[in-house]
Amino acid sequence: MNNLPRRYSFSITKEGTIKTPRLEIDEIDGELLRLLNKRAEIALRVGAAKTSVETSLCDPGREQEVLTRLSNENPGPFDETSIANIFQRIIDESLHLQQKTYHKPMWNSGEPEVEVTRIPGKSRVAFLGERGTFSEQAALGIMGEDCQTVSFPTFDALFGAIDAGRADYVLTPLENSLIGSVRRCVDLLMESSLNIVAEIVLPVSHYLVACEDATLETIQTVESHPAALAQCERFFAAYPNLKRVASDDTAGSVRRAVESGDVSRAAIGGKRAAEIYGGKVLREHLEDHTENYTRFALLARDADEKSTGGKISLVLKLTNRRGALHNAHRTFVRRSIDLLKIESLPIKDSPGQFHFYLDVQAPANEGEMRGALDEIREQAEEVRILGRYSTLRLETMN
Secondary structure: OOOOOHHHOOOEOOOOOEOHHHHHHHHHHHHHHHHHHHHHHHHHHHHHHHHHOOOOOOOHHHHHHHHHHHHHHOOOOOOHHHHHHHHHHHHHHHHHHHHHHHOOOOOOOOOOOOOOOOOOOOOEEEEEOOOOOHHHHHHHHHHOOOOEEEEEOOHHHHHOOOOOOOOOEEEEEEEEOOOEEOHHHHHHHHHOOOEEEEEEEEEOOOEEEEOOOOOOOOOOEEEEOHHHHHOOHHHHHHOOOOEEEEOOOHHHHHHHHHHHOOOOEEEEEOHHHHHHOOOEEEEOOOOOOOOOEEEEEEEEOOOOOOOOOOEEEEEEEEOOOOOHHHHHHHHHHOOOOOEEEEEEEEOOOOOOOEEEEEEEEOOOOHHHHHHHHHHHHHHEEEEEEEEEEOEEEOOOOO
């Protein structure tokens, strides 16, 4: 022990406490604390300057310069990785301090959601199914009663409506709060060149509808769209004798059940469909949970370049290397951009490869979003912006 350099010498008390090196460490820690706070004060001045010109607070290029310089100047015993990790954390905390100081949230939970202005004129909007579907109700809600709704029997036909010259807009479901994404629609959206220009959130209540003479005791089959059937699991668990019949849409199922006059047939659909086709409502509110919402997207050929809506949707194809998803997520986290949704979508004919669908909340500082997208583009093989848009919340029929 006596051969150690003086700065490493120490004494041990009766209690076994190491004295001298710990005192040195305490002194160094105090100096580090002072210097870190001095560095933070300078970082705040830099943040103020950046905020005044709406530039992103996060500058990956500058950060890499700092980390490279410090690694090159590092005498050890810390290795280069350790030095990079330590200073990256210091940079991240400085960035977080800047964001807390200068960036106010664009919205918060106490504020009502901004409503999108209904699209004017007698536009043609394509929807899935027959009159009375929830899709048609959402279309009328966003477009207004003077729009022309155009019915399509399948999702594939629906997504081709604009190219076929039969519609100006497409209204498609994307997600339900009980069963998750409508995968076929998400896939078709990614395969198309259409853009999201508005989002409609519709509360969904399901009704059991049949012809006039039918009763709950006479019905044997229940027809509806698979998504609607899946939202009513508790009802089918209570009536295990009923056979489910999948169809293309809810309203068409209601129409067929009513027009058949067959007391053994019933359908699940909305109240509006029951009224349109003169059906008898046997049971109300079949959905598994009262908080049952479907999210619809209004699609157009061209993006709304002037939109200042609060939500942005995008699709990423990341490079196939370790940590790619973590790094992409970190890009948004470090800029305090809220990630509202992320979903992995397998790429056909490419086992183990995925697209990632993301919904993010637009930040108050536009520079942060531009910076995030620029950084993501350096990490990803492909980045596609699906749209920036506002959300309209509609009321359902009781």
